[in-house]
Structure formats: C-alpha cells, structure tokens
Amino acid sequence: MSAHTLLNIDGHLVRVKAGSSVAAALRVAGGMGVARTSVTGQKRAPFCGMGVCQECRVLIDGRRRLACQTVCAEGMRVETTG
Amino acid sequence: MDADVIVIGAGIVGAACAQALAQAGRRVLVLDARIGGATGAGMGHLVVMDDNAAELELSRHSVAQWRELAPRMSEDCAYSACGTLWIAANDEEMAEAERKQQRLRAHGIDSRLLDARELANAEPALRKGLAGALEVPGDGILYAPNAARWLLAQATDSVRVEHAKVEAIEDDGALSLADGSHRTAPQIVLANGIQATTLCPELPIRPKKGHLLITDRYPGTVHHQLVELGYVTSAHHSDGDSVAFNVQPRPTGQLLVGSSRQFDTTDPAVEAPMLARMLQRTLDYLPGLANLNAVRSWTGMRAASPDGLPLLGKHPWREKLWLAVGHEGLGVTTAPGSAHLLAALMTDATPDFDATPYAPRGLRETA
Ligand SMILES: Cc1cc2nc3c(=O)[nH]c(=O)nc-3n(C[C@H](O)[C@H](O)[C@H](O)COP(=O)(O)OP(=O)(O)OC[C@H]3O[C@@H](n4cnc5c(N)ncnc54)[C@H](O)[C@@H]3O)c2cc1C
Ligand code: FES
Numbered sequence: 366m367s368a369h370t371l372l373n374i375d376g377h378l379v380r381v382k383a384g385s386s387v388a389a390a391l392r393v394a395g396g397m398g399v400a401r402t403s404v405t406g407q408k409r410a411p412f413c414g415m416g417v418c419q420e421c422r423v424l425i426d427g428r429r430r431l432a433c434q435t436v437c438a439e440g441m442r443v444e445t446t447g
Numbered sequence: 448m449d450a451d452v453i454v455i456g457a458g459i460v461g462a463a464c465a466q467a468l469a470q471a472g473r474r475v476l477v478l479d480a481r482i483g484g485a486t487g488a489g490m491g492h493l494v495v496m497d498d499n500a501a502e503l504e505l506s507r508h509s510v511a512q513w514r515e516l517a518p519r520m521s522e523d524c525a526y527s528a529c530g531t532l533w534i535a536a537n538d539e540e541m542a543e544a545e546r547k548q549q550r551l552r553a554h555g556i557d558s559r560l561l562d563a564r565e566l567a568n569a570e571p572a573l574r575k576g577l578a579g580a581l582e583v584p585g586d587g588i589l590y591a592p593n594a595a596r597w598l599l600a601q602a603t604d605s606v607r608v609e610h611a612k613v614e615a616i617e618d619d620g621a622l623s624l625a626d627g628s629h630r631t632a633p634q635i636v637l638a639n640g641i642q643a644t645t646l647c648p649e650l651p652i653r654p655k656k657g658h659l660l661i662t663d664r665y666p667g668t669v670h671h672q673l674v675e676l677g678y679v680t681s682a683h684h685s686d687g688d689s690v691a692f693n694v695q696p697r698p699t700g701q702l703l704v705g706s707s708r709q710f711d712t713t714d715p716a717v718e719a720p721m722l723a724r725m726l727q728r729t730l731d732y733l734p735g736l737a738n739l740n741a742v743r744s745w746t747g748m749r750a751a752s753p754d755g756l757p758l759l760g761k762h763p764w765r766e767k768l769w770l771a772v773g774h775e776g777l778g779v780t781t782a783p784g785s786a787h788l789l790a791a792l793m794t795d796a797t798p799d800f801d802a803t804p805y806a807p808r809g810l811r812e813t814a
Contacts, residue, residue: 419663429663
C-alpha cells in the first residue's frame with residue numbers, strides 16, 4: 366500500500382498521508398480547511414473532529430458526508446461548495 | 448417601572464400575551480428563568496386545526512393574525528407562507544380530505560383538493576400511489592424563538608423583560624423569586640409552559656414528548672408543510688405512543704422532520720427506537736429521505752391538557768392569577784389568538800370570539 370493518497374478537492378489534486386481524514390486533507394488543501402458556507406455566508410471549518418458538530422459537511426463523490434469521519438481514498442472527489 | 452401585569456414565561460405564549468397587554472395600554476413585566484421550553488424545540492407550523500369548533504376558532508383567528516404580522520416581522524423569524532398539504536394515502540383518507548374541506552369552507556378558509564396526479568406534480572419527492580391531498584394555502588411556518596423575541600421587542604416602552612426564576616406564587620398573588628426577592632402586580636399571567644405545574648400543581652397538564660430531526664440543506668426537495676391525514680387520528684390519542692408523517696421545508700432548504708408523541712416521560716433524551724419509528728413513517732411517504740443527511744435530532748415537551756384545548760382565563764381560586772397554559776402541539780400557531788382572548792378578558796374588553804371553551808377547567812384541589 367502506498368504511503369500517500371491522491372484525491373481531488375474542488376478541482377485541485379491534493380496528496381495526503383495514507384489514512385488521513387478528509388478534514389485533514391482540507392487543511393492540506395489550504396488555509397483554514399473550510400468545509401462549507403453557512404446560510405449567512407460564513408465559512409465553516411471542522412470543529413469537533415468527532416462527528417458531533419456537523420460543521421465539516423462536504424460532498425464526497427456526490428454524497429454529503431462528514432469530512433472528519435471519512436478516510437481519504439485514492440481518486441476521491443471532494444466538493445466544499447455544496 | 449411599576450408593572451400593571453407580570454407575565455411568567457417568555458416563550459411564544461408569554462411573549463404574545465405581553466405584547467397584547469401592552470397594546471391594551473398595560474405596563475408589563477416579563478419574568479423568564481431562561482430554562483427554555485417548547486418554543487425553542489417545536490416545528491413552528493402555523494396551521495388551522497379543525498378537530499372541534501373551539502380549536503378551529505382559535506387557530507383560524509391566530510393564523511390570520513400571524514399572516515397580518517408577517518410583513519413586519521424580522522427576517523430571522525423565517526416566516527414562510529408555504530401552506531399545508533394534508534396527504535391522503537388512500538380513498539378513505541381522500542374522503543376525509545373532502546370532509547375537512549367542507550368544515551374549513553364553512554368557516555371561510557380557502558383550500559383546494561388535489562388528485563393523485565396534481566399531488567405528484569406539486570411534490571414530486573412523495574412516493575407514488577398516494578390518493579391525493581387537501582392544500583390549505585393560508586397556513587405557514589415560522590421560527591418560534593425569534594418570533595417570541597420579536598413580539599417582545601414590539602413594545603419596548605411598556606414591556607420589560609427580567610431574567611429571573613419564579614419559585615412560588617404566594618396566597619396573596621405575590622411572586623417569590625429564586626434570589627429571595629419578591630415581585631407583585633395587580634394581575635399575574637402564568638405562561639411558563641410545561642413548568643406551570645411546578646408553580647400550580649393543581650393544573651391538569653401532562654408532558655407529551657416529541658422527537659424532531661433536521662437535515663442538511665437540500666433546497667427544493669419539498670415545497671409545502673406536509674402532514675399525513677392519518678395525523679388527525681394518531682396525534683390525538685390521549686394515551687400511548689404514536690408517530691405521524693410531518694415534514695417542513697425550512698427557508699434554508701433544510702427539512703424539519705416530525706413527529707412523535709409519548710406520554711408519561713420527562714426524560715429529554717433522544718430515544719433511538721422512537722426516532723427510528725418516526726423516520727420509518729417518514730420514509731413511507733418520502734423515500735428519498737434515506738439518501739439525505741440528518742444534522743441533528745432533539746426532543747421537546749408539549750404541555751397537554753386533557754381535552755387538548757389551552758386553559759385561558761382567570762384561575763378560579765388563586766388571587767390575581769390568570770392562566771395561559773396547556774397549548775400542547777399548537778402553541779406557536781395559537782399564541783396570538785390566546786393572547787388576544789386573555790388580554791381582552793383581563794382588561795374587560797370583548798374578545799373577537801367566545802372565550803368560554805378555553806376557560807380554566809379540570810383543576811384539582813390540592814392539599
Ligand atoms: C416536538 C414539538 C413540536 C411542536 N410543533 C408545533 C408546531 O408545528 N406548531 C405549533 O403551533 N406548535 C408546535 N408545538 C407546540 C409549541 O411549541 C408550544 O405549544 C409552545 O411553544 C408553548 O409555548 P409557551 O410559551 O406556552 O411555553 P414555553 O415555550 O415552554 O415557554 C415557557 C417559558 O417559561 C419559562 N419558565 C419556566 N418556568 C419558569 C419559572 N418558574 N420562572 C420564570 N420563567 C419560567 C421558560 O424559561 C420558558 O421560556 C410543538 C411542540 C413540540 C414539543
Ligand atoms: S468536525 Fe465536527 S462533525 Fe466533523
């Protein structure tokens with residue numbers, strides 16, 4: 366098994382350590398690791414890291430999932446504009 | 448400010464009472480313990496209910512008042528004129544939809560019957576094979592905690608809110624607060640929801656627990672507040688647990704999913720078996736829900752009276768005390784009508800409709 370995983374976040378290829386969560390990949394991809402935007406336009410990032418706060422919702426391969434509860438897989442497509 | 452009236456409770460009912468009393472020229476002090484209640488937990492469906500004449504009169508009057516207030520309400524009250532679709536699963540329920548339409552029509556409430564095809568066009572996310580629906584376009588929804596705050600802010604000169612817990616109502620009507628101080632006024636309104644029995648144990652009020660769940664944002668999935676017509680039979684059993692299909696489209700695009708009813712528990716915990724039953728019922732009507740993400744679930748306690756009608760009026764034997772309690776699952780809807788009635792009774796004015804069906808009843812003498 367390769368030590369790294371390559372995934373696609375909002376159209377950019379991102380390489381992370383194998384076994385990383387998507388939440389970690391969001392940080393690697395840039396800045397604060399923004400996952401979503403609230404109805405009032407606020408940027409929201411993973412907060413609790415354990416599946417409770419629901420602030421890390423992203424589209425993963427077309428389905429809305431929690432970034433902190435999802436392990437990166439090769440070729441995964443993540444969208445933060447959902 | 449010396450108050451003419453003290454209102455205990457700043458939920459939607461207490462807020463509406465304070466506002467109506469201020470409009471009638473009274474100076475109002477609102478005391479709220481900030482322990483929260485049903486207003487922060489419920490669905491905020493503004494719905495005309497027609498189980499009996501008194502409920503129909505109160506809800507009709509109230510929904511009309513909300514519609515009048517809506518254009519002035521702040522945006523965060525999230526009022527939406529989405530209307531209700533009462534869903535008929537089979538021909539028997541379709542016949543009930545027709546009877547419901549006749550009852551509503553007799554009281555001047557606009558509604559429209561949809562056949563199976565019209566229903567499928569109106570709400571494509573519903574499962575195929577439903578018989579039809581009755582659409583009540585005048586119904587709406589709002590976000591009750593913000594609506595309560597907004598109501599209180601309408602009369603800042605004559606309504607003051609103090610965050611304090613009332614510990615006891617003395618025999619002379621004076622209120623003892625948790626910090627040891629006292630408050631008194633010529634008239635007191637008890638509007639503290641399910642907590643009413645802690646101050647007046649004689650009130651015939653029982654908690655009726657409900658579960659709710661909200662999804663992530665999926666705009667355009669559902670357009671009306673959707674309620675199964677079977678709701679009428681399941682929601683009004685006075686005993687036993689029940690669930691009914693009830694989904695609300697929030698203006699954010701989220702779906703708010705209800706509803707369950709359980710008696711004789713005050714445990715606020717989310718119970719997985721009850722939540723599962725409720726969601727199974729929802730999936731019977733809205734199969735696509737299975738692919739959506741839920742973000743939260745919670746519970747709330749409705750303050751149920753034996754006959755389902757609120758208790759509005761003077762307490763029969765307690766000095767100075769007026770009651771605005773027992774609104775069960777309809778208190779957001781009926782807050783304005785309840786407040787109108789109570790304020791009229793308290794100021795010797797004539798209410799717009801008959802107050803007798805809601806007069807305090809069923810109170811037990813306690814030691
Ligand atoms: C699951 C669920 C779904 C519902 N759905 C709907 C719906 O779709 N449509 C609808 O119309 N209604 C609905 N309801 C019902 C509605 O929410 C209630 O009827 C309504 O909110 C009751 O308001 P209230 O002001 O009487 O009480 P509450 O909202 O309970 O307010 C009581 C207030 O009193 C305060 N208080 C309590 N004790 C004291 C004390 N000792 N001293 C000072 N303050 C005190 C509390 O802090 C609280 O603010 C629902 C309820 C539930 C639980
Ligand atoms: S970070 Fe809180 S649920 Fe994922």
